[in-house]
Amino acid sequence: MADMTTALGATRLPNPVMTASGCAANGKELHRFFPVSDLGAFTTKTVMRDPRSGRPTPRMAETDSGMLNSIGLQGPGIETFCVDDLPWLATQGARVLVSVAGGTAEEFGEVVDRLVTSPGWPAVVGVEANISCPNVANRGLVFACDPVSSERVVRIVRGRVPAGTPVFAKLTPDVTDVVAIASAALGAGATGLTMINTLLGVVVDTDRLRPRLAGVTGGLSGPAILPVAVRAVWQVTAAMRAGLLPRAPVIGVGGVRTGADALQLVAAGASAVQVGTATFNDPSAPRRVLAELEAEIDRHGFDRFADVVGIAHERTAAP
Amino acid sequence: MSGGVVRVTGELIAVRRAGAYHHLTVVAPGVAELAHPGQFVALAVGGPTSANLLRRCFSLHRVKPSGTYGGTVDVVVSAVGAGTRWLTALRPHDPVDVVGPLGRAFPLPAEPVPCVLVGGGYGSAPLFWLAETLRERGCHVELVLGAASEDRLFGVVEGRRSADAVHVTTDDGSAGTKGWVSDVLGEVIERTKASVVYGCGPMAMLRSVTEVAAAHGAVAQVAVEESMACGIGVCMTCVLPVTGADGRTRMVRSCVEGPVFRGDRVRWDALDGGITRVPDDAVGAPRPGGH
Numbered sequence A: 001m002a003d004m005t006t007a008l009g010a011t012r013l014p015n016p017v018m019t020a021s022g023c024a025a026n027g028k029e030l031h032r033f034f035p036v037s038d039l040g041a042f043t044t045k046t047v048m049r050d051p052r053s054g055r056p057t058p059r060m061a062e063t064d065s066g067m068l069n070s071i072g073l074q075g076p077g078i079e080t081f082c083v084d085d086l087p088w089l090a091t092q093g094a095r096v097l098v099s100v101a102g103g104t105a106e107e108f109g110e111v112v113d114r115l116v117t118s119p120g121w122p123a124v125v126g127v128e129a130n131i132s133c134p135n136v137a138n139r140g141l142v143f144a145c146d147p148v149s150s151e152r153v154v155r156i157v158r159g160r161v162p163a164g165t166p167v168f169a170k171l172t173p174d175v176t177d178v179v180a181i182a183s184a185a186l187g188a189g190a191t192g193l194t195m196i197n198t199l200l201g202v203v204v205d206t207d208r209l210r211p212r213l214a215g216v217t218g219g220l221s222g223p224a225i226l227p228v229a230v231r232a233v234w235q236v237t238a239a240m241r242a243g244l245l246p247r248a249p250v251i252g253v254g255g256v257r258t259g260a261d262a263l264q265l266v267a268a269g270a271s272a273v274q275v276g277t278a279t280f281n282d283p284s285a286p287r288r289v290l291a292e293l294e295a296e297i298d299r300h301g302f303d304r305f306a307d308v309v310g311i312a313h314e315r316t317a318a319p
Numbered sequence B: 001m002s003g004g005v006v007r008v009t010g011e012l013i014a015v016r017r018a019g020a021y022h023h024l025t026v027v028a029p030g031v032a033e034l035a036h037p038g039q040f041v042a043l044a045v046g047g048p049t050s051a052n053l054l055r056r057c058f059s060l061h062r063v064k065p066s067g068t069y070g071g072t073v074d075v076v077v078s079a080v081g082a083g084t085r086w087l088t089a090l091r092p093h094d095p096v097d098v099v100g101p102l103g104r105a106f107p108l109p110a111e112p113v114p115c116v117l118v119g120g121g122y123g124s125a126p127l128f129w130l131a132e133t134l135r136e137r138g139c140h141v142e143l144v145l146g147a148a149s150e151d152r153l154f155g156v157v158e159g160r161r162s163a164d165a166v167h168v169t170t171d172d173g174s175a176g177t178k179g180w181v182s183d184v185l186g187e188v189i190e191r192t193k194a195s196v197v198y199g200c201g202p203m204a205m206l207r208s209v210t211e212v213a214a215a216h217g218a219v220a221q222v223a224v225e226e227s228m229a230c231g232i233g234v235c236m237t238c239v240l241p242v243t244g245a246d247g248r249t250r251m252v253r254s255c256v257e258g259p260v261f262r263g264d265r266v267r268w269d270a271l272d273g274g275i276t277r278v279p280d281d282a283v284g285a286p287r288p289g290g291h
């Protein structure tokens, strides 16, 4: 059996597989299917300062090998998260990557300020700033679509999260140059990057001849987007290898359904992998992907997971 | 790990036509033992590499904890799209990937009170099992089954065995009384002195069942049908506005806090034309100028 440990900055995880934010709630539901502490980390649903009702329904539309969602970051707010959810995860022995967001850069900071005072804080192995959400102060433009907004948010979050706890910036692929956004986030002190969030889409209901989602647009996820996720991870880690970006760990997410899918992201440069939409098909998907990824690493004869990270860059045929 | 739910690869042992529907019996060890009337199962469709990733949800029609083949579950499927057509084309011995039982069951009255059970179309599927459970507890049970046309009624014959009386309505008059279930429901509640009305069917029907029940002094317990991506409580797609015991409305997950809700707690005023709005007074509703 290969050594599956992975490093995210100063934090070491026993294995590289995680849930994806918003696809696993905060653990209790999936814990009926497998122990949440089996995973390298459990990534929680993005939490904001106040309770949010989310958007009207229908909020989902199935697509070929994927789906659109427009949940609208529904959640009970950081207070309930700190009192109920995080302590429960801590009790289970889970390592928690907490996803946070705000409608303004300052709100991200307020969420983190409250988070660090939770009795469950010792279980936190990192904070993921979901900057792929709308910036109220900038006409609703997604923070991660603009390097300046991205930098502001990450600087605030980094400043409030205790040094030694990694901060990851979660990026959207819906930009012209993802390397430029990655550069802004790392420049502002992010420990690493999580890539990718969903891609914006619309599905038209051909009976009613109107958009299927009540909110019109939604985020595309699932196996259909795996190549986009691999591409984004590839571009950013290639820039790191070329010295154009500081070296930093990348968490790959998007379309992972099997261990082989996870291996694609790892070989493209991801030090950890999150499993999202596949969980709706198979509630044990994150746990199964871990077992399958271990089998893939063994099949290739590697002793250490870490040796496979980014290996595809070295094996690329010279042009 | 089982917190009242299991995932199993079951086996289809029978599929038969029932009017416009297909009645499937699946060996699914572990599910039947845990299930109660009103709960549902989520079935994967299209096989292990399917491009249809999302499970399809079906009310449990019946369960048999231990038969010749191990525990079985029965569902009634209306073939309306890719997933339901795939399921209804399965043959005996084909594998069926089952997650269940899911959701909250119909609450049962503590006293042996008279009950009316109202089903629209395949929505009647869970009601026969419920009727038998209620009668075992001494309740007088009458069924009201409605559909657009006779072939879309499910279980009229079965109903005569399960309940004390069955009333049928069809929109086109091809069977029973011409009209809607709500046209006859009030009379049945009055005559039986029912204190609980259970409903399962289209949302518009559940709304009128709730209104008729309230008008005749009965409590409605309705099983709603919302689009569900996961069925297990992790995605937040299946929400609808429901008023809690504290009087506040929240967007709650119908897959874990439902599918059965007290009818008078559902904010029917927010449902219109296939879209459910977030009521302005809901907890965390958008405020002018952003959240």
Ligand SMILES: Cc1cc2nc3c(=O)[nH]c(=O)nc-3n(C[C@H](O)[C@H](O)[C@H](O)COP(=O)(O)OP(=O)(O)OC[C@H]3O[C@@H](n4cnc5c(N)ncnc54)[C@H](O)[C@@H]3O)c2cc1C
Residues within 6 Å of the ligand: A062, B040, B054, B055, B056, B057, B058, B059, B060, B075, B076, B077, B078, B079, B080, B081, B082, B083, B084, B085, B122, B123, B125, B224, B225, B226, B227, B228, B229, B259
């Ligand atoms: C709790 C619950 C119980 C149900 N019980 C039954 C039952 O006993 N018998 C039965 O025939 N049907 C039942 N349904 C509806 C059934 O789940 C849908 O008809 C089915 O998912 C349609 O899948 P499809 O691929 O054929 O259609 P498509 O239209 O191709 O489906 C596309 C997507 O939309 C979703 N969807 C489409 N229609 C519905 C719907 N009416 N409700 C929820 N999701 C929908 C599907 O799950 C899928 O993700 C129930 C639904 C719920 C939520």
Ligand SMILES: Cc1cc2nc3c(=O)[nH]c(=O)nc-3n(C[C@H](O)[C@H](O)[C@H](O)COP(=O)(O)O)c2cc1C
Residues within 6 Å of the ligand: A020, A021, A022, A023, A045, A046, A069, A071, A073, A099, A130, A170, A196, A197, A198, A220, A221, A222, A223, A225, A253, A254, A255, A256, A274, A275, A276, A277, A278, B235, B236
């Ligand atoms: C229903 C749903 C809800 C999501 N909610 C969040 C969220 O709250 N925060 C976040 O950062 N990403 C959210 N995502 C995006 C996922 O974390 C992930 O980045 C994306 O779905 C791609 O991965 P996948 O194809 O494995 O699902 C959500 C995705 C889905 C499908």
Ligand code: FES
Residues within 6 Å of the ligand: B227, B228, B229, B230, B231, B232, B233, B234, B235, B236, B237, B238, B239, B253, B254, B255, B256
């Ligand atoms: S269907 Fe996913 S939370 Fe209810």
